[in-house]
Amino acid sequence: MEEESGECWIFVEHVDGKVKRASLELMAKGREVADRLAEKLSAVVLGWKHENVAVELTRRGADKVYLVEHPLLKDYQVDLYCKAVSDLAAEFKPDVILFSSTFVGRDLAPRVAKRLKTGMTADCLDLQVDEERRLVKQVKSSLGGNIMVEVVTPHHRPQIATVKPGVANPTINDRGGIIVKVRPSLDEKDVMVHVVDRFEEKKEVDLEGAEVVVAGGRGAGEEGFKLIRRLAELLGGEVGGTRPAADEGWVPRERQIGQSGRVVSPKLYMAFGVSGALQHVVGFSKAGLVIAVNKDPEAPIFECADIGVVADLREFLPVLIKELEKKLKG
Amino acid sequence: MHFIVCVKQVPSVEKVRMDPETGRILREETPFMMNPEDRNALEAALRLKEDNGGLITAVSMGPPQAEETLREAVAMGADRAVLISDPALAGSDAFVTSKVLARAALKLAPFDLVICGSRSADGEAGMVGIQLAEELNLPQVTWALELKVREGVITAKRKIDGGYEIVEALLPAVVTVIGEANKPRYPTMRRIVEACKRPVERLELSDLGLQPEEVGLRGSPTRIERVFRLERRRKGVILRKPAEEAAREVASIILRELAKE
Numbered sequence: 042m043e044e045e046s047g048e049c050w051i052f053v054e055h056v057d058g059k060v061k062r063a064s065l066e067l068m069a070k071g072r073e074v075a076d077r078l079a080e081k082l083s084a085v086v087l088g089w090k091h092e093n094v095a096v097e098l099t100r101r102g103a104d105k106v107y108l109v110e111h112p113l114l115k116d117y118q119v120d121l122y123c124k125a126v127s128d129l130a131a132e133f134k135p136d137v138i139l140f141s142s143t144f145v146g147r148d149l150a151p152r153v154a155k156r157l158k159t160g161m162t163a164d165c166l167d168l169q170v171d172e173e174r175r176l177v178k179q180v181k182s183s184l185g186g187n188i189m190v191e192v193v194t195p196h197h198r199p200q201i202a203t204v205k206p207g208v209a210n211p212t213i214n215d216r217g218g219i220i221v222k223v224r225p226s227l228d229e230k231d232v233m234v235h236v237v238d239r240f241e242e243k244k245e246v247d248l249e250g251a252e253v254v255v256a257g258g259r260g261a262g263e264e265g266f267k268l269i270r271r272l273a274e275l276l277g278g279e280v281g282g283t284r285p286a287a288d289e290g291w292v293p294r295e296r297q298i299g300q301s302g303r304v305v306s307p308k309l310y311m312a313f314g315v316s317g318a319l320q321h322v323v324g325f326s327k328a329g330l331v332i333a334v335n336k337d338p339e340a341p342i343f344e345c346a347d348i349g350v351v352a353d354l355r356e357f358l359p360v361l362i363k364e365l366e367k368k369l370k371g
Numbered sequence: 372m373h374f375i376v377c378v379k380q381v382p383s384v385e386k387v388r389m390d391p392e393t394g395r396i397l398r399e400e401t402p403f404m405m406n407p408e409d410r411n412a413l414e415a416a417l418r419l420k421e422d423n424g425g426l427i428t429a430v431s432m433g434p435p436q437a438e439e440t441l442r443e444a445v446a447m448g449a450d451r452a453v454l455i456s457d458p459a460l461a462g463s464d465a466f467v468t469s470k471v472l473a474r475a476a477l478k479l480a481p482f483d484l485v486i487c488g489s490r491s492a493d494g495e496a497g498m499v500g501i502q503l504a505e506e507l508n509l510p511q512v513t514w515a516l517e518l519k520v521r522e523g524v525i526t527a528k529r530k531i532d533g534g535y536e537i538v539e540a541l542l543p544a545v546v547t548v549i550g551e552a553n554k555p556r557y558p559t560m561r562r563i564v565e566a567c568k569r570p571v572e573r574l575e576l577s578d579l580g581l582q583p584e585e586v587g588l589r590g591s592p593t594r595i596e597r598v599f600r601l602e603r604r605r606k607g608v609i610l611r612k613p614a615e616e617a618a619r620e621v622a623s624i625i626l627r628e629l630a631k632e
Contacts, residue, residue, distance in 0.1 A: 160592030185384030
C-alpha cells in the first residue's frame with residue numbers, strides 16, 4: 042500500500058460565493074468518516090477569487106481547506122478541474138476523496154479516479170467505516186434497487202466515491218481550520234472540451250432541504266399529478282415522482298426520487314400511486330413520517346410506509362385537499 | 372467516419388430473479404436485453420452516420436451470451452459487431468472494463484467517435500464512458516442530448532444541473548448519451564434476419580495485449596464485499612376505510628405531524 046497522509050478530502054462545489062447544499066452535507070458526512078478513520082478532514086475548493094468560500098468551509102468541520110485559485114478555474118471545465126484535483130492529490134496523497142453526485146461530481150470523479158489509477162464507487166447512499174482495516178465502506182444500490190452493495194477499495198489509494206445529496210444534514214462546526222493556498226499549473230492548451238454556451242433553464246429545486254415532499258408514481262396519472270401539485274403547494278412542500286412518472290413526463294426529471302434520482306429526508310413524505318420499487322424507496326428511507334396511498338392492498342409501498350391507505354387517489358386526494366384547506370385557513 | 376458504439380447486455384431490472392442468499396442473478400430465470408441507454412447511443416450513431424456517412428462498429432464486453440445483444444445492434448443498423456469475451460474478465464469493475472474497451476477501440480482504430488450509454492441499468496455507475504475517455508486521453512462529452520459532427524469537430528448539447536450547455540471538441544472523442552436524447556428505432560424484419568447470418572467477431576484477452584491478472588476481480592481496484600436487500604422497515608398501520616373517511620383522518624395526522632418541532 043502506498044503512503045497515506047491521513048486526510049479525507051471533500052471536493053466542494055459553490056455558486057455565487059456560496060457553498061452548495063450538497064457539499065455542506067458532504068462536509069458533515071466527511072467529518073464523521075474522518076473522525077472514525079482518525080484523519081483530518083480537508084475541503085478542496087477550486088475557483089477564482091473565492092476566498093470567502095474557503096472561510097465558510099472552516100466553519101463546516103474542515104481541519105484544512107485547499108483554496109485552489111486560477112483564472113481558468115472560474116467555471117467548471119472537466120479537463121482543467123481534473124488536472125487541478127489530480128495534481129493536488131498526487132502531491133498530498135489523501136486517503137479518501139469524496140465528491141457529490143451532482144452533474145459536476147459525476148462528470149469529474151471517474152476521470153480523476155482513472156488518472157490516479159484507483160477505484161471508485163458512484164452514487165453512494167451511505168458511507169460507513171471499517172476502522173480496523175481503515176476502509177470506507179461505500180454503500181450503493183444496484184440492479185434498479187433490487188439489491189444494495191457494499192464496495193471497498195482495499196489496496197488502491199485514494200478511495201474515491203461520489204455520494205448522493207441527502208446523505209446528511211449540514212452542520213456548523215468551527216475547528217479553526219487552516220487555509221492552504223494552491224496555485225495549480227494550468228494552461229488553455231489543457232482544455233479539450235470547450236463550452237460554447239450555457240443555459241441555466243430553471244432555478245435548482247431544493248428537494249433535499251424540503252420539509253414536505255408529495256410524490257406520485259405510475260398509478261397517479263396526469264390527473265393525479267394535478268392534485269399532487271395542489272397538495273404540495275398547500276403544505277408548502279415540493280413535488281416528487283418515481284422514475285416511471287418522470288418517464289411519462291408527469292413530473293420533471295430533476296424531481297425524480299430514488300437511486301437514479303434524488304434522495305430526500307423531509308418531515309413528511311407522501312406517496313400516491315407509487316408501487317414501491319426499491320429503486321424509489323431508497324430515495325426517502327430517511328424521511329420522518331411516510332404516508333402511502335394506493336389502490337392495490339398488496340403494493341410493496343405499504344411495507345415502507347408508517348401509514349398506508351388503500352384507496353383510489355382520485356377519490357382520496359380531493360377530500361384531503363378540501364379538509365386541509367378548511368383547517369389551514371380556519 | 373468510424374463510430375464505435377459500446378453496448379452491454381444487462382438483466383431486465385424489472386424481471387430480474389436472484390438467489391436470496393448470495394444475491395447472484397439466476398441467469399436461466401432472468402430475461403436479458405441491451406442496456407436501454409446503449410440503444411440511445413446506437414441510435415445517435417445511426418443518425419450521425421445518416422448525416423455524415425461512415426461505418427458503425429458495435430463492441431461489447433461480456434459472456435458469450437452477449438452475442439445476442441450484438442446481433443440486436445446489427446439488426447438496428449450497426450455494420451460490424453465485436454465481442455470481447457474471456458473467462459478472466461468476470462468480475463471486472465469500471466476501472467478494468469474501461470481499460471479493456473479502450474484496448475479494443477485502439478485495435479479497431481482509426482475511429483472518430485466512441486459513443487456509450489451514460490450508464491448501465493444494472494451497475495448504474497455511469498463511469499465506464501468517462502474512464503474510457505481518460506484511458507484514451509480523449510475529450511469526454513457526457514449526458515449528450517444532441518450531436519453534430521462537422522469538419523472534425525463534434526458539437527453537443529449536454530445536460531447539466533438545472534439546464535444544458537453546448538460544447539465542442541475535436542475528434543476523436545468519447546460521448547455518453549442519455550435516454551432523453553432520442554427514440555431508438557426498431558429493427559426491421561429484413562435486418563433481423565440479416566443479423567442472424569452476420570458473424571460476430573471475437574476478441575480475447577491476448578488479442579488486446581492484456582494479462583489475466585490485469586483484469587477481472589484480480590485487476591479491479593474495487594471489491595463488492597457484501598450484497599444485501601434494503602429492509603422495508605416501516606411496516607405501519609393500514610387504514611381500510613372509505614376514501615373520504617380515511618382522507619379526513621390523514622388530514623389530522625398531517626397537521627399534527629407538521630406542528631411538531
